[in-house]
Amino acid sequence: MPEPRPAAAPRKAFAVSAVLGRIREVLDERVPPLWVRGELGSWKRATSGHCYFTLKDQAAQLRCVMWRSDARRLPTAPREGTEVVVFGRISAYPARGELQMTVQALEATSAGGLWQLAFEALKAKLLAEGLLSPARKRPLPPHPACIGIVTSRGGAVLHDMLRVIQRRAPWTRVVVSACRVQGDGAADEIAQALDRFSRQPCADLLIVARGGGSVEDLWAFNEEAVARAIAASPVPVISAIGHETDFTIADLVADLRAPTPSAAAELAVPDGDEIRTALDALPGRMERSIRQHLVRAAQQVEDAAPAMERAVRRSVERADRDVEHAHERMTQLIRGRANLLRQRMLGLGGHLEALSPLAALRRGFALVSDDEGRLLRGAAEARAGQPIRLQLADGRLHATVDAIDMHSTLEEPDVP
Amino acid sequence: MCPEPDTTEEPPRLAASLARLDQIVRRLDSGDLELEDQMALYVEGCGHVVTARRIIQDAVLRIDEMVETVQGTLETRPLAPEE
Numbered sequence: 001m002p003e004p005r006p007a008a009a010p011r012k013a014f015a016v017s018a019v020l021g022r023i024r025e026v027l028d029e030r031v032p033p034l035w036v037r038g039e040l041g042s043w044k045r046a047t048s049g050h051c052y053f054t055l056k057d058q059a060a061q062l063r064c065v066m067w068r069s070d071a072r073r074l075p076t077a078p079r080e081g082t083e084v085v086v087f088g089r090i091s092a093y094p095a096r097g098e099l100q101m102t103v104q105a106l107e108a109t110s111a112g113g114l115w116q117l118a119f120e121a122l123k124a125k126l127l128a129e130g131l132l133s134p135a136r137k138r139p140l141p142p143h144p145a146c147i148g149i150v151t152s153r154g155g156a157v158l159h160d161m162l163r164v165i166q167r168r169a170p171w172t173r174v175v176v177s178a179c180r181v182q183g184d185g186a187a188d189e190i191a192q193a194l195d196r197f198s199r200q201p202c203a204d205l206l207i208v209a210r211g212g213g214s215v216e217d218l219w220a221f222n223e224e225a226v227a228r229a230i231a232a233s234p235v236p237v238i239s240a241i242g243h244e245t246d247f248t249i250a251d252l253v254a255d256l257r258a259p260t261p262s263a264a265a266e267l268a269v270p271d272g273d274e275i276r277t278a279l280d281a282l283p284g285r286m287e288r289s290i291r292q293h294l295v296r297a298a299q300q301v302e303d304a305a306p307a308m309e310r311a312v313r314r315s316v317e318r319a320d321r322d323v324e325h326a327h328e329r330m331t332q333l334i335r336g337r338a339n340l341l342r343q344r345m346l347g348l349g350g351h352l353e354a355l356s357p358l359a360a361l362r363r364g365f366a367l368v369s370d371d372e373g374r375l376l377r378g379a380a381e382a383r384a385g386q387p388i389r390l391q392l393a394d395g396r397l398h399a400t401v402d403a404i405d406m407h408s409t410l411e412e413p414d415v416p
Numbered sequence: 417m418c419p420e421p422d423t424t425e426e427p428p429r430l431a432a433s434l435a436r437l438d439q440i441v442r443r444l445d446s447g448d449l450e451l452e453d454q455m456a457l458y459v460e461g462c463g464h465v466v467t468a469r470r471i472i473q474d475a476v477l478r479i480d481e482m483v484e485t486v487q488g489t490l491e492t493r494p495l496a497p498e499e
Contacts, residue, residue: 141431142431142434143430143431143434143435144431145429145430145431148482162477162479165477166477169475170475170476170477171430171471171472171475172477173478173479173480174477174478174479174480175479175480175481175482175492176479176480176481176482176495177481177482178481196482196484196490197482199490200482200490200492202482202492272472272475275430275434275468275472276469276472279437279465279468279469279472282437282441282461282465283461283462283465285441286440286441286444286457286458286461286462287458289441289444289445289447289454290444290451290454290455290458292447293447293451293454294451296447
């Protein structure tokens with residue numbers, strides 16, 4: 001069918017805006033929201049927060065806008081060239097005479113999507129800094145006096161954790177630092193809530209927790225601010241984000257990951273019943289310990305008795321030998337000393353003999369005394385007619401002095 | 417049987433009692449003590465056992481909330497039950 005040719009110049013023509021307006025109406029009415037796949041190009045985020053980009057393939061391109069309210073849910077700005085799928089409405093933009101897609105959701109098609117790309121990028125960064133190193137993981141205190149909990153104030157998560165702590169360790173103090181755990185700005189709030197325990201260090205252990213949700217709901221726990229706040233905590237941190245299958249960056253940085261918030265509370269505090277049982281057994285255990293040492297000591301004494309007896313016997317025998325030896329030595333010494341004295345006495349006896357007046361008497365000399373026994377030492381002491389006694393070696397002579405001759409000299413007697 | 421413990425004016429803390437009990441048991445197990453010292457540790461240990469039991473028995477969970485004041489300082493106050 002041939003194309004109708006225009007007649008003569010019409011009296012009435014449509015205004016451009018009317019045409020574009022009509023096209024817009026048709027698009028809005030007839031084309032429902034749809035998914036479009038393409039390569040992302042020229043991504044730009046305006047200061048208003050709205051994002052502008054193009055989707056293209058080899059033959060065509062489509063201008064797109066993502067309003068701030070939707071764009072803020074993106075985990076990261078997608079790189080140009082990324083293959084993505086977007087969901088939204090196609091409409092016309094009369095001011096420029098262009099088609100435009102208003103995008104409500106955007107996903108990368110490769111490597112798990114945009115969330116996974118952002119997750120891997122931050123994980124690689126923190127890994128390079130060593131913040132995910134197993135060496136940084138700190139042991140949990142066995143009996144924390146105070147536990148800090150970072151979570152939202154309402155809801156079942158906090159209630160569940162408090163119930164577990166109440167059941168297991170009601171002597172524990174709990175300090176809640178509340179924050180929003182999803183939505184715009186939640187990551188900063190979580191980081192601030194964690195940081196309060198650094199500014200006022202009352203807790204021995206922290207739990208950062210959130211209930212289950214979609215990837216977007218949990219995304220705040222994949223943001224760098226939260227990761228760094230956990231890493232900066234002065235006390236160990238247990239993370240419990242979402243369900244057991246959910247893994248976040250916060251879990252990787254935390255000292256321990258718990259599968260659920262209730263499990264985190266179980267890991268954080270000891271079980272009072274177990275402690276009570278252990279306490280009940282302690283006195284008996286201490287008694288047994290002391291008794292075992294006593295038994296061991298008694299056994300040692302018993303084991304040592306024969307050896308001690310042998311040692312004592314050896315000492316006594318040694319002492320006996322020493323005494324005997326000393327006795328012999330003393331006897332020898334005394335005997336030697338006695339012989340020496342005897343020799344000396346014999347020598348002295350001979351000497352005394354030589355000095356004795358009796359010896360002179362035996363050689364022919366006589367002791368002269370008066371009749372009263374007084375010794376006469378010179379002729380002058382005698383007088384004529386005086387009775388005297390002459391003591392010789394073998395007897396005494398009684399005589400009378402006939403005369404005294406003072407001039408007579410002493411002649412050597414004939415010594416026999 | 418354990419003798420009665422000495423009463424102390426310090427607020428007893430379960431962690432401190434349990435940590436001391438752990439030390440006492442280790443020392444008793446080591447066996448390098450005179451009998452008098454063992455007996456003294458035993459008596460002390462019994463005191464901590466009674467204290468720890470009492471703490472567990474009398475415990476009431478205390479829940480506080482840490483909030484930031486308008487002055488920018490931190491304040492800890494009891495978490496309201498209805499919250």
